[in-house]
Amino acid sequence: MACIATALVVGGSIAGMNAAIALAQQGVKVDVIELAAEPLGASLAFSGRAAMALVDLGIYDEVRATGRPDEPGSTAVSIRSAATGEIINPGPQRPSWPGAVPAVGVYRPEFLRIAHEAADRLGVRVRKGVGYETIQDGADGVTVSFSDGETGTYDLLVAADGIGSKIRSMVFPEALKPEFAGQLSIRWMAPGGPVQDEGWYASSVGRLGFYYLPQGVVYVAAVINLPEWRWFSGEEVRTTFTALLDSMTAPAIKELRSRLNESSELIGRPFEWLLLPDSWYKGRILLIGDAAHATSAHMGMGGGMALEDAVVLGQSVAAAATLPEALDAFMKRRFDRVKLVVDTSVGLGRMEQQQAPPAENVALLTKAFASLGQPY
Structure with a gap:
């Protein structure tokens, strides 16, 4: 009791x-x-x-x-090449x-x-x-x-x-x-079917990972280093996220980039x-x-x-x-x-x-x- x-x-x-x-x-x-x-x-x-x-x-x-x-x-936790999509580490x-x-x-x-x-x-x-x-x-x-x-x-x-x-x-x-952790988090529910080569990709701009959900969306999470805390406008989040996608040439990232448009809803917040x-x-x-x-x-x-x-x-x-x-x-x-x-x-x-x-x-x-x- x-x-x-x-x-x-x-x-x-x-x-x-x-x-x-x-x-x-x-x-x-x-x-x-x-x-x-x-x-x-x-x-x-x-x-x-x-x-x-x-x-x-x-x-x-x-x-x-x-x-x-x-x-x-x-392969959702694997680490992949941002250039080719090949697995370079199977993950933890x-x-x-x-x-x-x-x-x-x-x-x-x-x-x-x-x-x-x-x-x-x-x-x-x-x-x-x-x-x-x-x-x-x-x-x-x-x-x-x-x-x-x-x-x-x-x-x-x-x-x-x-x-x-x-x-x-x-x-x-x-x-x-709450203390600033030095990074910006961006999340996106990308519409459409599964994207091949799930996992994590990193470039000089930042890193992102993704996996498919049965609601007909691909969950995409991105992390970008940020020297000091500041709030990002919706336009700044989109510009930053677009630059991250454009910094990678792996086929999966190119597919995600093709799904991003002006109406895509992105959630951007500094990590604390x-x-x-x-x-x-x-x-x-x-x-x-x-x-x-x-x-x-x-x-x-x-x-x-x-x-x-x-x-x-x-x-x-x-x-x-x-x-x-x-x-x-x-x-x-x-x-x-x-x-x-x-x-x-x-x-x-x-x-x-x-x-x-x-x-x-x-x-x-x-x-x-x-x-x-x-x-x-």
């Missing part, structure tokens, strides 16, 4: 909606508030223990059915174990639809377009007033409100701010990272996901760490006699794994900026994935 009866989750994206599922699985009555009316984004990938978290949440089969499972012969090795499930890539809005429906089935109350006005943490509960005029008191408030978390600023006013030290909770308020530990996409594990947060939170409140015991147990299980992902991702970005040989990046990734293969 869970040590709490009620919980409020602020933020209904990857960390938040799945935390609601994990808590509801333990009999907790959960409310979720989410300001965004519709989910946005490109693609998510879940591998290793993060894929097992989907199993624990009861949604792996649905995600696999709508996504792109990793199949024998896939990932551990396996009895009962392991294949990694899966999934269109983000589809993933959030699946999670939302799973939460609905468990009785979670999801309120979209609703925010909070005030939060008062007390000895007997967290009292919250909402933007729609309602109020509520909960045993636990889970803040999953992203890298720009306002609750983090309120609870930990002296906490570190954050890791709260020590405890991510104070009183009855806990931060999870990007609110506590945001990272760049170099390991492809940001979403996976959010899923693990969700599952471990559910397990912790089920196993502990009191909420403080549960939150302490949660931190003991989460901090070192998350720190490994953040530190490795930041390190990989710096290696790219220093033009380290690809084999060094692959070796660091392989070592980190081996550690993450241990149960969470």
Whole structure:
């Protein structure tokens, strides 16, 4: 039996909606508030223990059915020649174990639809377009007033409100701010069928990788070194991305270039990272996901760490006699794994900026994935 009866989750994206599922699985009555009316984004990938978290949440089969499972012969993590497309490195090795499930890539809005429906089935109350006005943490509960005029008191408030978390600023006013990682991320859902020679390509301009999704799109992720933080306009993102494509002559990149036009929607953002030290909770308020530990996409594990947060939170409140015991147990299980992902991702970005040989990046990734293969 869970040590709490009620919980409020602020933020209904990857960390938040799945935390609601994990808590509801333990009999907790959960409310979720989410300001965004519709989910946005490109693609998510879940591998290793993060894929097992989907199993624990009861949604792996649905995600696999709508996504792109990793199949024998896939070259999506390989490193290829930007000139010819030939494989020059097969990419990092990932551990396996009895009962392991294949990694899966999934269109983000589809993933959030699946999670939302799973939460609905468990009785979670999801309120979209609703925010909070005030939060008062007390000895007997967290009292919250909402933007729609309602109020509520909960045993636990889970803040999953992203890298720009306002609750983090309120609870930990002296906490570190997100730090620029020295690179620009550009993502594109290119329309059309599969493109041959999936993998990662690099030139003097930057690097990009791609894989096909069943929604009839090719997910393209690009990374470009950026000397200092600045926001890019839509036109600047397009110009930068076009220059990257034009710097490569491999057939696959030429095919992608032919699909790019003035109406193509590109998402361009500077990479930032954050890791709260020590405890991510104070009183009855806990931060999870990007609110506590945001990272760049170099390991492809940001979403996976959010899923693990969700599952471990559910397990912790089920196993502990009191909420403080549960939150302490949660931190003991989460901090070192998350720190490994953040530190490795930041390190990989710096290696790219220093033009380290690809084999060094692959070796660091392989070592980190081996550690993450241990149960969470």
